Amino acid sequence: MRASRQSILLFLTPALGGMLLFVFMPIAAALLISFTDFDIYSLGYFERTRVIGLDNYVRVFNDPVFWTAVLNTLYFVGVGAPLTIVVGLFAALALNVPALRFKRLFRMAFFLPVVTTLIAVAVVWRYLYHPRYGLINYALISLGIEPVDWLGDPQWAMPALILLAIWKNFGYSMLIFMAGLQAIPPSLYEAARIDGAGWWQQQWYVTIPQLAPTTLFVTVITLIGYFQFFAEPYVMTQGGPLNSTLSVVLYLYQQGFRWWQMGYASAIAFVLFMMFAAISIVQMLIRQRQYGQLI
């Protein structure tokens, strides 16, 4: 057994070495940098750097823009993630109706946005959201509703991005839900029908409870993806108007790569990391309560 342990280590070395070099060392460096005022001046001349202790962290906590970004991110996750999951679930249920024709076509159409690059999608959606010529405002006007400056109005910019994100992402949860649906034994539906359950009741009492593990998986994946809210505002709004779509990751990017405030950006990154860690712990505790053990 000892020999095999050595060979295990041997085989793991390249992967571990890579991780150490490209993941853990940069993280450690970022942690160190977050205690300094490393910025554009420090780039070629290290003597221009000061160790400033926790100043960056104090600044993060007192920075109203950071908290705006946190609230925006929570808004995006809190509204966007449940809606994406629900839309995905309904799409999966609808595609599971035996009488439906052209299933493959619909499945492909719903999944297509997931594999399309966001940049291409953003260009098209910018046209859709155009205040005057956009299809969405055209529809609103023809229904007699006042047009909306989707990306230009601080109130509407975030809903506009959420709508885009739902459209872009629900196909993925739909696919997972469809796989989950296949795994539900038909006998359960048969039994429900014998008991006199209608279509809605069958979904409520059989499908949804049976899908619980799938839902958990989809929720976790969606939440992880949505907390990294970055590309949508980066391409569509640059965080504006009035910071209404500024996300934490976008703010960190701006501080780091627009202004080269590496020390401050690293501190933001670690605060974000601590927030993620806290959320993960809460999630684990909930799962522990549900299943009686940590998974």
Place this chain on the structure above:
Amino acid sequence: MKIRLTGLLILVCLIVSSCYNGSEDIKLTFWAMGSEGEKVKPLIEQFEAENPGIRVKVQAVPWGAAYEKLMTAYAGQALPDVCQLGNTWIPQFAMLGALTSLDSLVTASPIIDAENYFDGSWQTSLVNGHIYGLPWYVDTRLLFYRHDILTEVGFEQPPQTWQQWVEMSRRVREHNEEAYANFFSLIFNDWHVPVILILSNGGQLLRENDCYGAFDDPKTFEALRYYVDFFKNEFAPRSMTEFVNVYQGFTEGRLATWITGPWNINQLRERAPELKGKWRTAPVPAGQGAVSTAGGASLVIFKTSKHKAAARRFLEFMSLPETQETFFQLTNGLPAVKSAWNSPSLRNDPEIQAFFKQLESVAATPAIAEWEQIAVAIQVYMEKAIYEQLTFEEAISELNREVDRILERRRWLLQENLLFLEED
């Protein structure tokens, strides 16, 4: 196996020989931004023909990605020999120690002389008394106005003073309640208009050797209030909802004036040919003076360049009045060298001539690394006042505090004598 080895050897020989052939010529790499990078080719060919032995490799870098690309190249020691830099970036790269001072070139060259350039634009390349870039093309912001609309409301001449400007705005609004008198591109993160107003009013941007914000300076305060009031009085739109785009708004007559740069002369001519003769350009209305910002781009030589002599030749070539004129014809970039403005294509164009007049009174923004960040802060806090998230007084004091914080590094570096580390 043997065949493969031979193949490999041949390949190595080929690579080595091709490298060897290349090394007979000096190869200059030149990064140019945006359309300049694509359109400058004929000039490069002319330079290569006149300077056998020097080859120039142009790489076009999109403006949007330029700053990040330059910073990454700086960190990775992969900067080109010659580069086009936006004027406001020069101080930053100078303080990073990335640029070669061009003082000796200016002294030695019969072609290059400070007198040949617009003063305000020359100043943008001066950092701590040393010249780090040669202005390549200039731009500034002007008042583009609808002559027909202004005439209708009784302004045969565009407004010359701030009082006239407000009066004109009020009349335009009364004349047509769907129209706005001005367009200030608030939504495009454009900081130029508030800065132009401050400079025109004789206000200070920063004080004490550019170490603190001076936004509570009475003149600056007045200028910014004047700016915010344009939005409050609905003399300028806050959002774009009502317009398809600025060009259309201007064409439809729902925007009577627009403060913008030379690139829009051709845009307007192409997009709205029916508007010919109805719009004109004029210097910005004067507060204390009619001062605008000195924009544009300069050519710099990076310190890491191994071909500085060839790079200097290239910069000299680009500064010749004839080259500057060709450059204007190729790209529409306004010549930085004044004598190039005597050419017929520039002299007979009234819209462009207004730029010449304005360029005689332009002011450089502070030559510090933090300027861009400060400019964005001005825009952000004014936006807050315009949307009434803050009162105007609060916006000013928060802006000052934010700028003081941004400049804390600069104060420390100056105090420790670490700001200017090496000069050649």
